[in-house]
Amino acid sequence: MTDKNALIQPDRGQKAVSIHLIKKDGLEEFTKGLSVPQRAAIEAQKFVGDPGSHAIVPDGEGWFVAAGVADPASLSTWCLAKLADVLPAGTYRRANGEPGKAALGWIAGQYSFDRYRSEPSEEGPRILLTGEVKAIDAAIAEAEAIEFVRDLVNTPAEDMGPGQLESEAESLAKAFRAEVRITRGEMLEREYPMVHAVGRAAGRAHAPRLIEVEWGEPTHPRIAIVGKGVCFDSGGLDIKPGAGMLLMKKDMGGAAHALALARLIMGAKLPVRLHLLIPAVENAISGNSFRPGDVLRSRAGITVEIGNTDAEGRLILADALTRAGEKEPELLIDFATLTGAARVAVGPDLPALFTREDGTAQAIIDAGLAVDDPCWRLPLYDGYREYLKSDIADINNAGSSGFAGATTAALFMDRFVPKGLDWAHFDTFAWRPAAKPGRPKGGDALGLRAAWHMLQRRYTGDHG
Missing domain, CATH: 3.40.220.10 (Leucine Aminopeptidase, subunit E, domain 1)
Known part of the structure; x- marks a missing residue:
């Protein structure tokens, strides 16, 4: 760096x-x-x-x-x-x-x-x-967070698999004296069955795992940050066309954002109890791949019929969101390169933002506008929950309609977030298809600084 x-x-x-x-x-x-x-x-x-x-x-x-x-x-x-x-x-x-x-x-x-x-x-x-000497450290910290996201997303999957994401989390934990916990193997299969099911086909070399980092005083307000860590997405048995796989090294962009936000929080000693969770997998193809039509049982006990193996990100996030909710945080934020539908709706520059609370949405949007990291809110519209109905399980992972793909993905995840919990979901691109001043083509942080400045305002009152 x-x-x-x-x-x-x-x-x-x-x-x-x-x-x-x-x-x-x-x-x-x-x-x-x-x-x-x-x-x-x-x-x-x-x-x-x-x-x-x-x-x-x-x-x-x-x-x-x-x-x-x-x-x-x-x-x-x-x-x-x-x-x-x-x-x-x-x-x-x-x-x-x-x-x-x-x-x-x-x-x-x-x-x-x-x-x-x-x-x-x-x-x-x-x-x-x-x-403005006092502003230098903050500018450097944010620039380093942006570069951190860019570096991780730009790195090919061979050098940025689940194991490398684990190493990044461990390095972060060591730097800030945080606790790190890795769940893999048979324990992962028992405790986080959908993370295991999505990642098992990648074999031992890129074995799935759930990465957790905890930091901060236990007496401080608890927040959770979750990042989608699909290090490469072939689409599984519903395989993507070749052109669709070219950028799939970036499908761990949500994890990169989550790690970068955790870095900012710990570096600034924000007065929170932080719980960082990254389900890290490669969605590969082999004889033990999960299949269309399979029914998976989640950590929450909710059964999920697989309508499409290329809608895998929401599956691994569901188990991680469930785990985060068990700790009863007052705020839960996730980042995910989740849907092409979000890109169709708002383009490459704007992360699609979904929240339960109007106030939280406005706080994120206002913070983003103030620092030139804009977001755009899309609806968690209850009327579209019917698109996720299954004939044989509690829910289907792929919507039955071609409409509102970003919303139906968010609604799927909403099912696994405890009711009443303040939750914000960023469906971010993590990529720039064309260069802009200060923002080269390739991996990029989109929504990261909006979330960070919202957290600063919320927990310190700092509007700078």
């Missing part, structure tokens, strides 16, 4: 290139104070102040940057991210102001995944100075 401390540093008056942030309709006023050669340089680069554009302007023996932004008075997280990617290596500061929350985008904009490259990038860092 890149040392983020090298990318944002306290401003102590050291030599740096100035970045002048300019709104498009303020360009004319800005250029009035420039020399004729400087105005000519701006015109030659066809800089007109559009957000995301910039120009290099000579200034005596040096130079400065003119950068277009939507509003210099209210910077977005990502408004400086492109600069962090395209400017020469060196040290920079914002002229006439502080970077604010754009500092995070500056750091995230310098991410690269070089694990498998024979010649990793050797570009030097672009360092941003800030006088």
